[in-house]
Amino acid sequence: MRIAQITYSTKPRGGVVHTLALSEALAARGHEVEVWTLGRGDDTAFFRPVDPAVRLRVVPFAAVDGEDVGERIERSIEVMAQAFSSDADVVHAQDCISANAVIAAGRACVRTIHHLDAFTTPRLIECHDRAIHEPIARICVSRAVAAEVAELYGHAATVIANGVAAERFETAAGPRGAAAREAWQARLGCYVLALGGIEPRKGSIDLLEAFAQLRGTRPDLALVFGGGETLFDYRPYREEFERRAAELGVTPVVLGTLADDDVPPLVAGAAALGFVSTKEGFGLAAMEALAAGTPVVARDLPVLREVFGDAVTYAHDVSGIAAGLARVTAGRGAPDAEAGRRLTHSYSWDAAAAAHEEFYRDLLGAKGGGRATDDLVDHR
Template structure:
């Protein structure tokens, strides 16, 4: 089968990680796979090497000074649509930008809806809604999000859960990787880790408030934020975050994007992963942490309950988040490390690829042109 996977960025966001891992798993299973993406700024390749069996097509997307979010979204769609000439049986978009690009070219497209967003920018609202309504087939990575889509749009996507590279993250917790973990601990000391950058959806300010409640009991523990690449302009939220940190007297360490090779050790060396997003589609970063035997404190959301069951500690408010963090840092938390590892290892990309094969075979309108 000839399969084109579409994504909007070369950066290590969850949907991009999903795109590459799925493409590689499908190629391993003998399919002819190419990945289309936008190369923002000077990017000419993805954040990590890609299996050479997968053809990578990077569409140049030069930066423009003074461009607003809506203009950037529209230009993203236009440039990808103009370049897109995928000769494939299935064209599968992993986000609303790439889905809109395919639709603008008149290409029947499959869409994975990782989660629903609420936007106010008109271009984003239109992009988001069209990319749910108009694809010929839809997927979600959890039942909870599929139900949300059905309630909001009257269509119910099928569900294929994410995979996770459990072997890579699990290896970071092995004795052979002690040196890599120690390098992070030498740099950061003991730390609570949050991944995904500083964004409203990641609950970053809630985590600041929670950390303020536990720092006196754990004065040697640092709050660390890793990751953070996005199309959207979160400067206002970042300013509120920084003002709140000053008000609380907290000095978080903000690493920004972390090299892909260094990420597993960063996760494995953390005392706990704080995964307090207000909205998620699956929770890939939390699953990677479980694979690395790192405890997870997660926001109590239906999707997290569905995917993780009893493998994580749940909290909703900053006070509850603080209480769960304190339990982990004191060594008093009841966590099933072995069960978490087993859960992560059960979510393989090969299993996900097999499920996608079956799904593609029943797409009502094949996308070959």
Template structure:
């Protein structure tokens, strides 16, 4: 079976990480897999090496000065559409809004649902939901949102995680560098709940003043500069001096996560929580927001809270009186989520779809 997976970037965002891991697992299962993406800022390859069994196609996307977010996304769709060649694939599977708009008839994974007020972005989001002929969600909670909002029935296929990579990580140099710290992965942006994380850390530090906040990641298409100004202002007001690392090298990330006293995963919207699952694989206590999707995925393995005071209390419990049984449950949960299983279920879906829809997604 020949499969094209499409994504919007070469950078280490959750959907891109998912796309590459799934592609490699599908190739290991015997499929012929191509990954198509846009090469932003001169990129000609992904943020990490990709299994040579996967055919990587990077479509050049030149930077353009003065372009706002809506214009950049519309141009992203146009450039990927012009560069993508669907010929010969049994299945074209888009992993995000941009590539779903760009590649035509396809299967679509809806990782999470967004709310946009800009007409261009709202229209892009809507088309990427209603036009694909089949849908995958990485959690039941998001599948229920699709069913309730659009009457769409999606196949639920949870993410995998490279649990062994995080379980064997050496945290030493990061602990030497930062001491006791809470880690957050994904950058500073509204969807990641970064302001609530600051507020929670300020409350936590009233009792545990040595705990630092370390934030990794942050590559995104959206312009969060105003939010970052608010974040920096609030950090100063609260007396929290976060360490903002930006994008961390792929080889360094497991050690950074494993060295943390806890992970703060306080997203306001999520589809699964891959970074949080990686923390559990490393044996790191997880504090996450009280959301249906995160309760579905992490119940029994994480501490949940809805507001900063409760989040601070959860961090206090996780760091001050860690629960070894919860750590064991977290490691076991991560170990059950394999990319091999995810690839097998995807292949079963693809076979059903190609039997039902001759010609697949072309």
């Protein structure tokens, strides 16, 4: 099959990581795969090398001073729509922007709905909803998100779980990863890590509040935030985070965007991962932490219960997050690390690619063997 995967950025956000890993796994299974993305600013390539078997299409997207988030998203859709041209049998959009762009280009698409967003402006709500209603078929990475899509939008979605690059994180936790892991520990000390930057969906202020409670009994711990490249403008939330940090007397270490090779040793060197998002589709960062043997304290969400079972420590609120971090960083009551590693190996990118392959074949069969992107007829 000829497959086009579309994503909105070259940066290491969860949906972009998913796009690249899935594309490489599909190419390894013998398919012709191309990945389309927007090269924001001066970006001409993704945040990591991509298997040469995958053909890359990076569409230039220059920065515009003074542009607000809504304007940037609308321009993202317009620029990708104008550039997109593919003879693929299946076009697969991995996010709201990509789906809108493909639809605007007059092509139908499959859409993976990683999680549902909560926009507040009419234009962004319209974009979000169109990217759910108008694709010819939908995939979710967990049953919990698929149930939300069915309840709120009336569409059935096929569930295909993420894969996990478990070996990278296991290696970082083992003898071969010792030097890089210990370099992070020498720089940061004993630390609680959060990945994905400082933003509302990640529950960053809740983690900050919990860490402040923990600091009284664990003054040796540091709070570290890594990653965080996003289209959205979270300055008011970041300002509230910084104001509250000053009030609490906490000085977090904010690493910003990380090189891909730096992430596994950073995760493996952590005393715990604070994974307290208010919304998730699967929880890839937490799964990678388990592969490294790093204990995870997670917000108690149905989707995380579904994916992780008893492999992580759950918390409902700030006090619970603090209590969970206190236990696992002291080596008390953390779930079995080996069981967590086994769980990560039950999710492979080859298995995810095989499930997508079957999904695409069924879709092409339903279209009479032709391209699944010839028109915008809804496939439910």
